[in-house]
Amino acid sequence: MSSPIWDVPHLASGAPEPSADPDKVTVYNMRFCPFAERTILVLLAKKIPFDVVNINLKKKPDWFVEKTWGTVSVVRYKGEYIMESLVNCDFLDELEPSTALHPKDPLEKAMGRLLVEKCGKMRTPYYGVLLAKGDNPEEVKMKRLEMFHEVKKTLEIMENELKKKGTTFFSGGSVGMTDLMVWPWIERLTTAYRVLFPGENLDIPKEMISLLAWIKNMWEVPAIKAYGLKGDNHAKFYAQAASENCDYDMLLTKGA
Amino acid sequence: QLQQKLVRSVGRKHFLNTMNPCTPWDVPHLAAGSTPPQVDPDRVTVYNMRFCPFAQRTVLVLLAKNIPFDVVNINLKSKPEWFLSETWGQVSVVRYKGSFIMESLINSDFIDEQFPSKSLHPSDAMAKANGRLQVESFCKMNGPFYKMFFSDGTAEDRSKHFSNILSKMEEMDKALKGSNNMFFGGASPGMTDLMVWPWIERLPILDLMYPGEGLAIPDSLENLGRWIRDMWEEPAISQYGLKPEVHLKYRQSYKNSPVPSYDMLLK
Numbered sequence: 219m220s221s222p223i224w225d226v227p228h229l230a231s232g233a234p235e236p237s238a239d240p241d242k243v244t245v246y247n248m249r250f251c252p253f254a255e256r257t258i259l260v261l262l263a264k265k266i267p268f269d270v271v272n273i274n275l276k277k278k279p280d281w282f283v284e285k286t287w288g289t290v291s292v293v294r295y296k297g298e299y300i301m302e303s304l305v306n307c308d309f310l311d312e313l314e315p316s317t318a319l320h321p322k323d324p325l326e327k328a329m330g331r332l333l334v335e336k337c338g339k340m341r342t343p344y345y346g347v348l349l350a351k352g353d354n355p356e357e358v359k360m361k362r363l364e365m366f367h368e369v370k371k372t373l374e375i376m377e378n379e380l381k382k383k384g385t386t387f388f389s390g391g392s393v394g395m396t397d398l399m400v401w402p403w404i405e406r407l408t409t410a411y412r413v414l415f416p417g418e419n420l421d422i423p424k425e426m427i428s429l430l431a432w433i434k435n436m437w438e439v440p441a442i443k444a445y446g447l448k449g450d451n452h453a454k455f456y457a458q459a460a461s462e463n464c465d466y467d468m469l470l471t472k473g474a
Numbered sequence: 475q476l477q478q479k480l481v482r483s484v485g486r487k488h489f490l491n492t493m494n495p496c497t498p499w500d501v502p503h504l505a506a507g508s509t510p511p512q513v514d515p516d517r518v519t520v521y522n523m524r525f526c527p528f529a530q531r532t533v534l535v536l537l538a539k540n541i542p543f544d545v546v547n548i549n550l551k552s553k554p555e556w557f558l559s560e561t562w563g564q565v566s567v568v569r570y571k572g573s574f575i576m577e578s579l580i581n582s583d584f585i586d587e588q589f590p591s592k593s594l595h596p597s598d599a600m601a602k603a604n605g606r607l608q609v610e611s612f613c614k615m616n617g618p619f620y621k622m623f624f625s626d627g628t629a630e631d632r633s634k635h636f637s638n639i640l641s642k643m644e645e646m647d648k649a650l651k652g653s654n655n656m657f658f659g660g661a662s663p664g665m666t667d668l669m670v671w672p673w674i675e676r677l678p679i680l681d682l683m684y685p686g687e688g689l690a691i692p693d694s695l696e697n698l699g700r701w702i703r704d705m706w707e708e709p710a711i712s713q714y715g716l717k718p719e720v721h722l723k724y725r726q727s728y729k730n731s732p733v734p735s736y737d738m739l740l741k
Contacts, residue, residue, distance in 0.1 A: 300603045302610065312599035324587035328575045335577060 223270050224249060224258065224445070228466035230274035235281035238294050243268040243310070246282065246292035248275050249469060250455045252402030253303040254291035255445065259398045260307045262441035264317040276464050304334075304399070311395065319395040330396040333388060336375060337400040343368035344403055347411065347420065348456055359418060366420045369407065373422060373429060376400070380428035386435055393439045401436055406452045408433060413453035498545040499524060499533065499714065503736035505549035510556040513569055518543040518585065521557065521567035523550050524739060525724045527616075527672030529566035530714065531578040534668040535585050537710035539592045551733045579609075579669065586665065594665040605666040608649065608658060612670045615642040619673055622680055622689075623725065629687055636680070636689050643691060643698055646670075650697035656704055663708055671705060678718035679725065 224247060229236070238244040243261065247254045247270050261268045273282055273290055286292045286299050293299070293306040300306040311319050320327045346365035352358035379388065388396040411420040422430060436442055451469065458464060499522060504511070513519045518536060522529045522545050536543045548557055548565055561567045561574050568574075568581035570588070575581040586594045595602045618635035621627070627635075649658070658666035680689040691698065705711050720739070727735035 296600065298600060298604070300600075301607055305603055305606050305610070308606075309599050309603040312602065324584050325571065325573055325575075327587065328580055328584040329573065331580050331583075332576055335580070 222444070223268070224272070225470055226270060226272050227470060228272040228274040229279055229282075230277035231279050233279055235279065235285075236271050238269065238271075240296050242295075244271060244294040245269070246271050246273055246286065246290050246294065248273055248290045249466060250447075250452065250459075251275075251290050252406060253289070255402040255405075256303040256307055256399055257291040257293060257310070258445050259401065259441045260310050260319060260395075262444055263319060263393065263398060263439070264310065264314050266310060266314055272466065274466055276462065307395065307399065319389070319393075319398065321389065321394065330389065330394070333379060333396055334399045337372055337403075340369050340372035340403055344407055347407075348414070359415075362415060362418060362420065366411075370423070373426060376432075377426040377429040380432055387432065393436070393441075397432075397436065397439075398441070401442065401446075404433060404436075405442075405446050409448060409450070410452040410456055413450045414456065497713075498543060499547065500740055501545060501547050502740060503547040503549040504554050504557075505552040506554055508554050510554070511546045513544065513546070515571050517570075519546060519569040520544070521546050521548055521561065521565050521569065523548055523565045524736060525716075525721065525734075526550075526565050527676060528564075528578040530672040530675075531582050531669050532566040532568060532585070533714050534671065534710050535582045535594060535665075537713055538594060538663060538668060538708075539585065539589055541585065541589050547736065549733070549736055582665065582669065594659065594663075594668065596659070596664065605658065605664065608666050609669040612642055612646055612666075613673070615639045616673055619676065619680075623676070623683075629684070632680075632684060632687060632689065636687075639677070640692075643695055646701075647695040647698040650701055657701065663705065663710070667701075667705065668710070671711065674702060674705075675711075675715055676718075676721055679721045682718055682722045683725070 228248065243266060245254070245257055245261065245268055247258065249272060258270075271294075273279070275290070278288060282288065287301045289301070291303050291306060292301050293309060300309050308320070321330065343365040347362050347369065350358050350361035350365060352361055376388075383390075385391060387393050388400070407420075408422065411418075422433075424430075437446065437448075447469075454468065503523065511519075518541060520529070520532050520536070520543055522533065524547060533545075546569075548554065550565070553563060557563065562576045564576070566578050566581060567576050568584060575584050583595070596605065615638065618638040622632055622635050655661060657663045658670075663671075677691060681687075683689075691702075693699065706715065724734060724738060727738060
């Protein structure tokens, strides 16, 4: 069985820029990056064929720094580079209107974009949990709990929104742009925290029934089934992400 | 008579030809304790502050697309309770058919999509994406501008901030040079032009605030200079835009009292 297109080595400085088919979408990506995951999920959900160039973000190739804004994802298409995950996801959605992920109604679309913006507030405390520091282990645990309390505020917003809507997904009966744009951080906090910080109860509260159901349903979405990482994968990446020789290719050496 | 009064106070020739006697933004800024405004759900209402550059984006989009709208001005130092409970507490907000749409970029896009005639975004997806990236990049000047506008700092700080602004102005000049069009949007101002304009309009204030420090748009940026002049000729810009002296007077009202003179333009 051939390995997926995204299971390619992360290119570092010194590596030449790969040639891209201008008539095919190429994504400059990093396998564990939540922002870049948005773009991959959109492409998979819309069944748009694409190539992937993975980037070593600690040792960025010169061509990457010169031709883009230096962060992933970037969509390379017809000789142009489109930065910013939200902008390139919208671009891809407009490229193939037959598989629209945004709703047709402008009001509904705007509401979806606002929800994505609102959920973005979870990012800072989410990283806060991962990077919490202190003078002693008890202090660090307290800090993590504090940060997770902040994360929960956004989780509550998501829970209330789903309850109010009464639909399977934020976008309605089928998965849409809103769901895909917010998913990557949920994927990480629900898998990484319990592995990295066992016994600290940094879990989504059981009372958040709608949110937990949404998460279950999202894992069944083909795009997420294909690209999402379960188990200890994110935890393993984060455990060594701060090191200078961060192993972006850890999933490749594991084997298919 | 009102028309003549306004022409005198703003002093622009185009007002006679293009002005709609209705200037919905010439209303008092509502503060805490005020009764919630009654709005027509089938009309666009903008929650605004007369001097806010972010909110100006939304007003410009409505004017450029000739969409009739109402304005509710908000006293941002003493926000009404209904404003805080219904919105995210910042302007602009577009209120339409019972919904509140926050965030100037999102509500500007909403208006462009809800009222599709006279599209401000290009129809080509790539061109639209590039335009959005231009807005993102050019608007990196907003941060340094605010630092200079709101806090005094030292001449050295100001020089540093201004050099960041300058690099963005150079970027804009270069982009205009490389294109055959008058505006970023083509033959008429598009979304990119309108989203960036409010900060360009305010840049000349810096030289007025700190004269002699060289905080002016260099004449060498000819393409940018030409674009600025062309923008001021556009009805949407000239109807709502304010001269640097007026912006400066507003800024100075901050220094004299805890609450700026939000209503200083009202008679």
